Amino acid sequence: GGGGSGGSLKKRSGPAKAASFSGSNVGSVKITRSSSKEKVPSGEPIKEKDKVYISPLHRALKECASMEFKDAEDPSLPVIRLMNVLFQLNCHWADLYEGVAGNPLAAHNEFVNNKLTAKAVRQLQDPFNVMTGSVPQWLKALVKTCPFLFPFECRQTLFYLSTFDRDRAISRLQKQQPDLATDDSSQTVSPRLDKKKRVVQRENLLEQADKILSDLAGGKALLEVSFEDEVGTGLGPTLEFYALVSKEFQRADLKMWRGEPCPPLPSTQGFSGGGMQYVHSTVGLFPAPLGSSTEFRVVEEVCNRFRTLGKLIAKSLMDSRILDISLSEAFYKWMLHMEDTFTAQDLQHIDTVVARSFAQLAAVAVKKHALESDPLLSGKALAIGIESLTLEGGGSVEDLDLDFTLPGYPEIELKIGGKEIAVTVHNLDEYLKLVVDWTMVRGVARQMEAFREGFNAIFLINSLCGFYPSEMDALLCGANNQKWDNKELMEYSRPNHGYSHDSRAVQFLFDVLSTYNSTEQRQFIEFVTGSPRLPVGGFKALNPPLTIVCKSVDPPQNPDNFLPSVMTCVNYLKLPDYSSVDVMRKKLSVAIQEGRHSFHLS
Numbered sequence: 001g002g003g004g005s006g007g008s009l010k011k012r013s014g015p016a017k018a019a020s021f022s023g024s025n026v027g028s029v030k031i032t033r034s035s036s037k038e039k040v041p042s043g044e045p046i047k048e049k050d051k052v053y054i055s056p057l058h059r060a061l062k063e064c065a066s067m068e069f070k071d072a073e074d075p076s077l078p079v080i081r082l083m084n085v086l087f088q089l090n091c092h093w094a095d096l097y098e099g100v101a102g103n104p105l106a107a108h109n110e111f112v113n114n115k116l117t118a119k120a121v122r123q124l125q126d127p128f129n130v131m132t133g134s135v136p137q138w139l140k141a142l143v144k145t146c147p148f149l150f151p152f153e154c155r156q157t158l159f160y161l162s163t164f165d166r167d168r169a170i171s172r173l174q175k176q177q178p179d180l181a182t183d184d185s186s187q188t189v190s191p192r193l194d195k196k197k198r199v200v201q202r203e204n205l206l207e208q209a210d211k212i213l214s215d216l217a218g219g220k221a222l223l224e225v226s227f228e229d230e231v232g233t234g235l236g237p238t239l240e241f242y243a244l245v246s247k248e249f250q251r252a253d254l255k256m257w258r259g260e261p262c263p264p265l266p267s268t269q270g271f272s273g274g275g276m277q278y279v280h281s282t283v284g285l286f287p288a289p290l291g292s293s294t295e296f297r298v299v300e301e302v303c304n305r306f307r308t309l310g311k312l313i314a315k316s317l318m319d320s321r322i323l324d325i326s327l328s329e330a331f332y333k334w335m336l337h338m339e340d341t342f343t344a345q346d347l348q349h350i351d352t353v354v355a356r357s358f359a360q361l362a363a364v365a366v367k368k369h370a371l372e373s374d375p376l377l378s379g380k381a382l383a384i385g386i387e388s389l390t391l392e393g394g395g396s397v398e399d400l401d402l403d404f405t406l407p408g409y410p411e412i413e414l415k416i417g418g419k420e421i422a423v424t425v426h427n428l429d430e431y432l433k434l435v436v437d438w439t440m441v442r443g444v445a446r447q448m449e450a451f452r453e454g455f456n457a458i459f460l461i462n463s464l465c466g467f468y469p470s471e472m473d474a475l476l477c478g479a480n481n482q483k484w485d486n487k488e489l490m491e492y493s494r495p496n497h498g499y500s501h502d503s504r505a506v507q508f509l510f511d512v513l514s515t516y517n518s519t520e521q522r523q524f525i526e527f528v529t530g531s532p533r534l535p536v537g538g539f540k541a542l543n544p545p546l547t548i549v550c551k552s553v554d555p556p557q558n559p560d561n562f563l564p565s566v567m568t569c570v571n572y573l574k575l576p577d578y579s580s581v582d583v584m585r586k587k588l589s590v591a592i593q594e595g596r597h598s599f600h601l602s
Helices: 016-020 056-065 078-097 114-122 127-132 137-145 152-162 166-176 178-182 205-216 235-248 296-318 329-335 342-348 352-372 380-387 428-442 446-456 469-477 485-493 503-511 517-528 581-594
Strands: 194-201 224-226 258-263 276-281 409-413 493-496 547-551 564-566 571-573
Touching: 056 078, 078 137, 078 503, 114 127, 114 152, 127 166, 152 166, 194 205, 205 235, 205 296, 224 235, 235 258, 235 517, 296 446, 296 469, 329 342, 329 446, 329 469, 342 352, 342 428, 342 517, 352 380, 352 409, 352 428, 485 493, 485 503, 493 564, 503 547, 503 571, 503 581, 517 581
Parallel strands: 194 224, 493 547, 547 571
Antiparallel strands: 258 276, 564 571
């Protein structure tokens, strides 16, 4: 039932030469689907008469033509439609050419309209608009139909200010504009967020998370978590709860994902993780396929896990919490109801080994199409030409000894009796289409439908229509792998209570942090905030900002003998005045390693 990793396009017992495939062009093979609105069948054979392919470009242009606005007489509508057409052509131009796979010709930010963005920002910074829920309809309509006109940060702000209840919107606005919260005016409105506090054990987190999220489904309460036998409460333990549950979902024994099992990252390995293997993929996680003959019990178990994951992701968005899970762009396409736009090019966002191997076979298929369309070739000459087609590295398609089973999952037949059907140059087109369909749609449809069902139990997933799949990781998981420098740290941190930016200890800290690699960055952020990731925007977006205060030591005691400590609920670092940068580096490392996964009084 789908826990294995992907592989090259070969039988597991087949010849090793298939593994030597290489290449980056994924070809022009597309998925055939009956309708984007219909539920995807789970394992039934595909009927030829149901095959109707709509290219991503055709689908996008059709949506452009059918765009509707409340004010149908608005003179700007033709220009808006034209901009949408140009944007879609920019993204999907490769659909016009067989055998071509290409990235957008121009970056998305080239389409951002600065004047519209400035007007939108003014509207979203107006407390009256937020408090009364009167964000202009034109702004919502444009973000829904033409999100490319606005930068990600603007759309993210609109999402949080208009999707949930008024108290959440006010709370978000006050974090963005701290002066509003400190205004002494009698007209100031304070958010009244209902909090649901839960105490969890560090063992069996997934089961506890499922129960908590199910209890909170449909409600507006803010989830606050603390850990059993630990005195820490508030934001820090809550963020760590989300990070740890995110990591639990990546366990290899759950059989949810494609990819290779590997040991956990040091910064997220909890007390219950000893010996546990986790799934990792360089392109992000994507569901492992389930075959049509997979046991019902196995299917239910896997779907229930995806249902819980949907609830977790929705709740994290609702409460503005950061997750620590790397999902593939193809997963986010499914999440945003864009599964009917998949093409073979999307394989690179699922399994790079399969994508490279697939590209070689797709190149043969393209050559075959060229021969078949040549009016000068017919009969025996055409047959000889097709039979002589070879792979880039030499050898024929038949030499690979492939059959109609899914690469990496020999138990999944692409069609009835697929294990007994050899792949040849004559049925190669059918094989490629089935590989794409089973990898991206048919094999994962049940899992992704369960995911969306769980998500919708918290709030409607259609609220995310203003974002692109490539932006979802930033929306859910914040910033990642950004290089820190002294200038950024100095600008967005706040020394206080004994320290200033000119203090020796603060300068030592910046010198240490600017040398951290990505793993050390994760460990430090998790130590200070409870989550291993910063929000989008890095330290600039951290709220409250990183505050560095002097940890006082009574004489004649030596500060070099003390460790730093933190208050995660307010991103507060208590730092002794160490004698050298080397001492600080060592003491900070000890504190990070010793203080992980526990919240106690320092």
